[in-house]
Structures are given as structure tokens and as C-alpha cells.
Amino acid sequence: PPTLRAGIPSANPSAYIGSSTAVGTPVALALGIPLFIGLAQALMGN
DSSP states (O other), X not given: OHHHHHXXXXXXXXXXXXXXXXXXXXXXXXXXXXXXXXXXHHHHTO
16 A cells, blocks of 8 residues: 555555455455365365
């Protein structure tokens, strides 16, 4: 955010923070949960 604020002074923080959360959360859930399940299974030997 400080870099964007310096580069684009008129940028609305709620727009880019909200959009990054809206995009990042589903991606993290879709990729993170299967990865953690696979890691747990590999560590537990299943």
C-alpha cells in the first residue's frame, strides 16, 4: 500500500485492499487446503 500510495496518490485504499482480499482468499483456500492435506498425509504416512 505505501508504494501504491506514492505511485498513485489518488488511489483509493479500500479498492485495492478489498480487491486483493476478494481474489486472494478463494485462491488461498482452493490451493492451500489440498496442499496442507497432502503434506499432512505425507508426514503421517497415509
